[in-house]
Amino acid sequence: MQHQLMATMAAGLEALTARELQHLGFDTTTENGKVYFQGDDTAIATANVWLRTADRIKIVIGQFKATTFDELFEGVKALPWDQYLPLDAAFPVAGRSVRSTLHAEPDVQAITKKAIVNKLAEVYHRRGRLPETGHTYPLEVSILKDVATLTIDTTGPSLFKRGYRIAKGEAPLKENFAAALVMLTNWRPELPFLDPTCGSGTIPIEAALIGLNIAPGLQRHFAFEDFAFIDQAVLQQVKDAAMDAADFDRELDITGCDINQEMIEVARLNAKQAGLLHSITFKQVAVKDNRPTAPRGVIVANPPYGKRMGELDAARKLYREMGQVYSQLPGWSKYILTADLGFEKSYGTKATKRRKLYNGNLQTDLFQYWGKRG
Structure with a gap:
């Protein structure tokens, strides 16, 4: 399966991450704090293992405009969550909103979670709550200038955590x-x-x-x-x-x-x-x-x-x-x-x-x- 992927990084490092991805053979598009690219499962593994300057690799499930909670709910529900989340998936939803009409982040998170539950309940013919007893799929809803982006984090702990730093000083660099x-x-x-x-x-x-x-991610x-x-x-x-x-x-x-x-x-x-x-x-x-x-x-x-x-x-x-x-x-x-x-x-x-x-x-x-x- 081909995925729309997004690498995130600290402000000012976008060009470095884009260059790394291009060296790995990917075409890239850059925004503030993000570099987009496309690829399959191997691309996800390659980016996580090899990127030195990125923080996370995320799968972009979808993007759409949302200025009301109804638009947010319907937009989230329309996305193909059943292609990514099994019936027992645990899917905590993080949320943030910047310069958007829907600025109440707890409400944004709650509406997003409800929409995904409704979609999966329909697909899997379930009533009530989903079990969420399986593996964790970290989700995020991010709204920037009224455009909602729904992602799954493939990385887990940030890529700066290589695993070798077992001791540190007062103010260590990531x-x-x-x-x-x-x-x-x-x-x-x-x-x-x-x-x-x-x-x-x-x-x-x-x-x-x-x-x-x-490769910096070789041991993690x-x-x-x-x-x-x-x-x-x-x-x-x-x-x-x-x-x-x-x-x-x-x-x-x-x-x-x-x-x-x-x-x-x-x-x-x-x-x-x-x-x-x-x-x-x-x-x-x-x-x-x-x-x-x-x-x-x-x-x-x-x-x-x-x-x-x-x-x-x-x-x-x-x-x-x-x-x-x-x-x-x-x-x-x-x-x-x-x-x-x-x-x-x-x-x-x-x-x-x-x-x-x-x-x-x-x-x-x-x-x-x-x-x-x-």
């Missing part, structure tokens, strides 16, 4: 956001890679996964594994193909550093869990003492932003140290993420380019300094 930071650079696996403020090691680990071409489970309408053999086939595509023997020069030895131990623990400890070197060293000797390479840093009371001065002192050290590395490209708009003044040099990104709900900028060629 794994898919860390992967996006790496993918926004000009790094190639043959170049040295350095994260000078690595914390729990997420950025170096994601760089190693990319460098070795290891997905909601669609329990869906009756999906061929359960496809996930193992996709994972087997992903294992064949990985280059486990490639040698990488990836280093993660932090001034805090406890965080270095946390990073090593996570890298070991990911099976990548052999590909990453972790060292306790301060930024001001960390001077790479290779003529070229890429630095990706997510230093403290100084958002808490009294921490801004310390953060800007670190930025000054970065500027002083990295000015001596003309062949290295530097990508530094921070929410401090005064970063360039502290760093001492205007960025080649700035890119707005959202780290969770926090607006940040990726300050990019491209290395000189030759």
Whole structure:
């Protein structure tokens, strides 16, 4: 069966996710926070296993305009729910409404649930409530500018949950956001890679996964594994193909550093869990003492932003140290993420380019300094 599919992601990462899907062979259409594509059961498995920057893969059951609850009810009921939900399916309905006439989200959820129950009761010749004792099919009704979109989530826990992070620091980056930071650079696996403020090691680990071409979803489970309408053999086939595509023997020069030895131990623990400890070197060293000797390479840093009371001065002192050290590395490209708009003044040099990104709900900028060629 062919499906209309939708990948969701953080704002600002749409182009990266679209590029990933196109690399996997899909034609895409992009909207804010969404990339649409089409495919069969194998496409669902492939997108979930391979996408590094997305949050979820959803099946779009239908879209229609709804400005009244009657329109919502009839529109939902008209959709082919019996092709997706067996008689005993448990189907919790999440709901959200943005800039729409039907703005009461609890009512939107309740009407949607009632319409689906009515449709299935008619199809399966049942009276009263459905059992909902079987596997879970997470549904969502989303209304944006009076257009309702009904979806089934095939992912389950968000794709950023790779499964390797068993320990973390104070404000860890989500794994898919860390992967996006790496993918926004000009790094190639043959170049040295350095994260000078690595914390729990997420950025170096994601760089190693990319460098070795290891699919990020290789070790995890997905909601669609329990869906009756999906061929359960496809996930193992996709994972087997992903294992064949990985280059486990490639040698990488990836280093993660932090001034805090406890965080270095946390990073090593996570890298070991990911099976990548052999590909990453972790060292306790301060930024001001960390001077790479290779003529070229890429630095990706997510230093403290100084958002808490009294921490801004310390953060800007670190930025000054970065500027002083990295000015001596003309062949290295530097990508530094921070929410401090005064970063360039502290760093001492205007960025080649700035890119707005959202780290969770926090607006940040990726300050990019491209290395000189030759």
